[in-house]
Amino acid sequence: xxxxxxxxxxxxxxxxxxxxxxxxxxxxxxxxxxxxxxxxxxxxxxxxxxxxxxxxxxxxxxxxxxxxxxxxxxxxxxxxxxxxxxxxxxxxxxxxxxxxxxxxxxxxxxxxxxxxxxxxxxxxxxxxxxxxxxxxxxxxxxxxxxxxxxxxxxxxxxxxxxxxxxxxxxxxxxxxxxxxxxxxxxxxxxxxxxxxxxxxxxxxxxxxxxxxxxxxxxxxxxxxxxxxxxxxxxxxxxxxxxxxxxxxxxxxxxxxxxxxxxxxxxxxxxxxxxxxxxxxxxxxxxxxxxxxxxxxxxxxxxxxxxxxxxxxxxxxxxxxxxxxxxxxxxxxxxxxxxxxxxxxxxxxxxxxxxxxxxxxxxxxxxxxxxxxxxxxxxxxxxxxxxxxxxxxxxxxxxxxxxxxxxxxxxxxxxxxxxxxxxxxxxxxxxxxxxxxxxxxxxxxxxxxxxxxxxxxxxxxxxxxxxxxxxxxxxxxxxxxxxxxxxxxx
Numbered sequence: 001x002x003x004x005x006x007x008x009x010x011x012x013x014x015x016x017x018x019x020x021x022x023x024x025x026x027x028x029x030x031x032x033x034x035x036x037x038x039x040x041x042x043x044x045x046x047x048x049x050x051x052x053x054x055x056x057x058x059x060x061x062x063x064x065x066x067x068x069x070x071x072x073x074x075x076x077x078x079x080x081x082x083x084x085x086x087x088x089x090x091x092x093x094x095x096x097x098x099x100x101x102x103x104x105x106x107x108x109x110x111x112x113x114x115x116x117x118x119x120x121x122x123x124x125x126x127x128x129x130x131x132x133x134x135x136x137x138x139x140x141x142x143x144x145x146x147x148x149x150x151x152x153x154x155x156x157x158x159x160x161x162x163x164x165x166x167x168x169x170x171x172x173x174x175x176x177x178x179x180x181x182x183x184x185x186x187x188x189x190x191x192x193x194x195x196x197x198x199x200x201x202x203x204x205x206x207x208x209x210x211x212x213x214x215x216x217x218x219x220x221x222x223x224x225x226x227x228x229x230x231x232x233x234x235x236x237x238x239x240x241x242x243x244x245x246x247x248x249x250x251x252x253x254x255x256x257x258x259x260x261x262x263x264x265x266x267x268x269x270x271x272x273x274x275x276x277x278x279x280x281x282x283x284x285x286x287x288x289x290x291x292x293x294x295x296x297x298x299x300x301x302x303x304x305x306x307x308x309x310x311x312x313x314x315x316x317x318x319x320x321x322x323x324x325x326x327x328x329x330x331x332x333x334x335x336x337x338x339x340x341x342x343x344x345x346x347x348x349x350x351x352x353x354x355x356x357x358x359x360x361x362x363x364x365x366x367x368x369x370x371x372x373x374x375x376x377x378x379x380x381x382x383x384x385x386x387x388x389x390x391x392x393x394x395x396x397x398x399x400x401x402x403x404x405x406x407x408x409x410x411x412x413x414x415x416x417x418x419x420x421x422x423x424x425x426x427x428x429x430x431x432x433x434x435x436x437x438x439x440x441x442x443x444x445x446x447x448x449x450x451x452x453x454x455x456x457x458x459x460x461x462x463x464x465x466x467x468x469x470x471x472x473x474x475x476x477x478x479x480x481x482x483x484x485x486x487x488x489x
Contacts, residue, residue, distance in 0.1 A: 024054075026073040027064045053125040087117040100179035102186045120144075138176045139165065145175040155247035158256075171205060192233045199230060202240040221305045236271070243267050252304075259304075262288060264297045278387040282378075294345055301335045323368045336373045351392075 030036060031049040038045055054060060065071055067085045071078040088094050094117075095104045120136065127134040135144050142162065146153025156162055156175070165172035182188035183198050203221065221227045221240070229237035243259055250257035258267055265285060269276025279285045279298070287295035318325050318337070328334040339345060340354045351357075361367055377395050378386035 023063045023065065049124050057122075057124060057126045058128050059124075059126060085118075099182060099187055100176065136176075138174050141174045141176040149175075152247050159247060159249045160251050160254075161249060173205065191235045195230050195235055195237075195239055198241055199227070199239050224305050227305075238271060242270075259299075261293065261297050262291075264299050268298045275387050282387060282389040283391045284389050292349075294339070294348075296335065296339065301332070323365075328368075333373045 028049070028051055031047055032051060034048050036047045038047055059067075068078075070083075091097075098104055127136075129136040129138075131137060132139065134140070142153060142156055142165075146156075152175075161173050165174065178201055181197060181201050183194070183201055185191075185194060188194040188197055199221070207221065222231060226238045230239060245258045248256075250260075252259050252261075254260060255262070257263070265276055265279055265288070269280075280289070284295050284297075288297055318328070323337065325334075328337060337354060340351070340357075343353055346353050358364060358367075374386060374389070377389055379388045379390065
């Protein structure tokens, strides 16, 4: 019985092959000729079809007439009006699979740029995009897509993503890898959703899946100020591509990178215009512009993605300068100390370190506790914050602004003195009397004796006067009775 099944199977296979060969052979009889061609719109078009091309393609089991419907090989021309092959008759999910070409949604004519199936996939030599040898494989998509998108191809081949692809990094993004997602306005008209999609595709590599060595370089962006704003629907909040670029992404240490140390103020300045102007006018901004790589930029103080581990500074260095670490973290002046306490760095630029530059200032610990670096070294008065850090020559010792008669600091000092007075002189004098000059509460013994004597006489006089009034008031009822008797008589 098994032998009979084998014979039937072999017979059916031979019959299928012969039928397939017979059906397609009629077409090959003419179209295998390398010189066969036709004139169309003033151009000579080759009509040659090699047998091996179709046999190697994904359509090797199809017949010619399966795609070229209505053709009669015995008649020339085969069809009165040659209509283009309709690939969508089989590939019905073409829109879903070609989201990077949204033109498919607007047209049903598949012979135009962007929607021409054969222009991308080929005709008789179609290879599956999953095949690494296919020109449409995602690793080869840069060159292929670049045939039409030449400008973006030139940008991408200069990017770090392309460098990693050349190093055979399997997860390096290519054109198809990114653009199969709705990350352009033509695919996602909702601007909020578009922004979130763009963020998500970057985080998918650099945070979520954690499958590249650059994954840890991105701290949780969605917990940052910008990330939270985007999740809330703010389309103006900075996303990944707003800072890092789109097709020409570079490492931060590359001079061509949009997020290089020198260019960060320009990137942040696209949104934070006023602050960027202040920074560029500051000594830090001017130094950075002149090529000083030690000058702090936006990300040095604020962090790259809003979350940054506290700067590590030697505890001895903090205590040496009579500072408190927690207070420096609260006032965000820790970054100032990190650089300006570095003797080697300051010596390079002929600048005094913090301890030497402030050795004239009394009560250092008190000053560092209540006064920030920017309060004296910027153009704004406390408690406002300015990014325009002044030069040494422009920084004036504006002690009188805090220590003047009517300043806020003097008010605070007055309260401080009252607290000390209360501790020294007691609650009555220090708190109730507010350290005022009141008779009997001074520290002058003669004034105390005189004031107490006078106070004693006054009290005695008041008591005497009260006693006399009381005495005569008590005898008043007897007189009243006598007057009543006389009246009755």
